[in-house]
Amino acid sequence: MTVKIGVIGTGMIGRDHTRRIQQVLTGGEVVAFSDVNLEGAKALRDDLAPDAEIFESGQALIASDKVDAVLVTSWGATHEEYVLAAIAAGKPVFCEKPLATTAEGAKGIVEAEVEHGKRLVQVGFMRRYDKGYNQLKDTLNSELGAPLMVHAAHRNPTVPEQYVTPMAIHDTLIHEIDTFRWLLDDDYVATRVTFPRTCSASHAKLRDPQIVTLITKKGVVINTEIFVNCKYGYDIQCEVVGEEGVARLPEPMSVVMRKNAKLQNPILTDWKGRFVEAFDTELQNFVDTAATGTVEGPSAWDGYMAAVTSDACVAAQEDEGATIDINYPDRPALYN
Structure with missing residues (x-):
């Protein structure tokens, strides 16, 4: 058919x-x-x-x-x-x-x-369909013991002028919000946001970078750096710290080159290429x-959970340093 x-x-x-x-x-x-x-x-x-x-x-x-x-x-x-x-x-x-x-x-x-x-x-x-994330999930489930912490980063080389502070959550972190629920088989109970020094490439309506902390029901603490004017490339990082080991998301496959007295490999600049x-x-x-x-x-339930979490993260942006509770309704049987 x-x-x-x-x-x-x-x-x-x-x-x-x-x-x-x-x-x-x-x-x-x-x-x-x-x-x-x-x-x-x-x-x-x-x-x-x-x-x-x-x-x-x-x-x-x-x-x-x-x-x-x-x-x-x-x-x-x-x-x-x-x-x-x-x-x-x-x-x-x-x-x-x-x-x-x-x-x-x-x-x-x-x-x-x-x-x-x-x-x-x-x-x-x-x-959820990326080979690297699936390898990381398999390793977490079989090798690391109970997860304790996640350190992650979502970096873009640049964003358009109309990109403003809440978009770092609704347009950027939204992927991590879903990915970590799936990766850890866990839900969130609280969030807070911290703003480091603002980079010179930003503008008046965008505080960049920022660090979003998510705390899960099982007690895992997730810190994600969002930096959308990093200049050097599109770079997605994720490290899971477990009771018995640490595992990192694989880097996209690329050739490592020795040239001009440098050891280097290319970094992607486009999200479409990273996840093609x-x-x-x-x-x-x-x-x-x-x-x-x-x-x-x-x-749709995952989309709803991401929306509820995003709203809490934006509230945490607006009340910097405060811990904002995240409350979900009961999951309907259709999504079990």
Whole structure:
């Protein structure tokens, strides 16, 4: 069976996912596009899916009998309405983060999916599909004993002028928030934020870098450095300290070179390159499970947990040094 997929949002990530479905993955075909920029949607169709239909709205695309499953890669503020529409239509939907721009919005999606009675929503937390993170999780589970601490860093070479302090949580740390819940099989109970000296590359509306501490139910303390103007590259680091050992996330594979009296290897500068294989595996998983009428992978519940945690982290930014409690409702049986 070929899963006929409609893509809502034809910007950078929509284009990249369309390319993978059409040229890299198996079992899926993009048959429809929708975007507020219809010319952009038409250009993507002409480049990668010439037989696809253009719809003037995401809702019309979701309702079409030609579409079996939906990819939501549009502006974040639109995600909630499209995911809810896909659930109402009974169609599997892959939604890039954020699932919704508020915790209440994400909660509404969870409630709609629970009422439907079957998982239909997969959230785009691609790090769960990264080989390095999976190796780290396997090592943690088999070699390290009980985890005690995690030291991590999320560094970007630069960010646009419109990037402001809360975006360090909602747009950047959001991946670590989900990854550590999955890596440790644990949930959070509290957070606090500390701001070191602000780097000269920042601006008045962005305090950069910052250190976010998350404390889990099992007592693990996670310290994550967010530094989005580090200049030297896109660099994701993670070290788990256990009772019996320490393990680090593998570096992306690259050639080590000796030249000009230096020992060096390249560092990536683009997140798409760092996680390209994870994106491929993630979308292949969605296509494979959508063919059966359901989904696996990061769930609407995971998206909701990330939203609740993000809101607490932003509150901690606004009350620097204070410990902010994180409270979750009971998890519905659908997500057990």
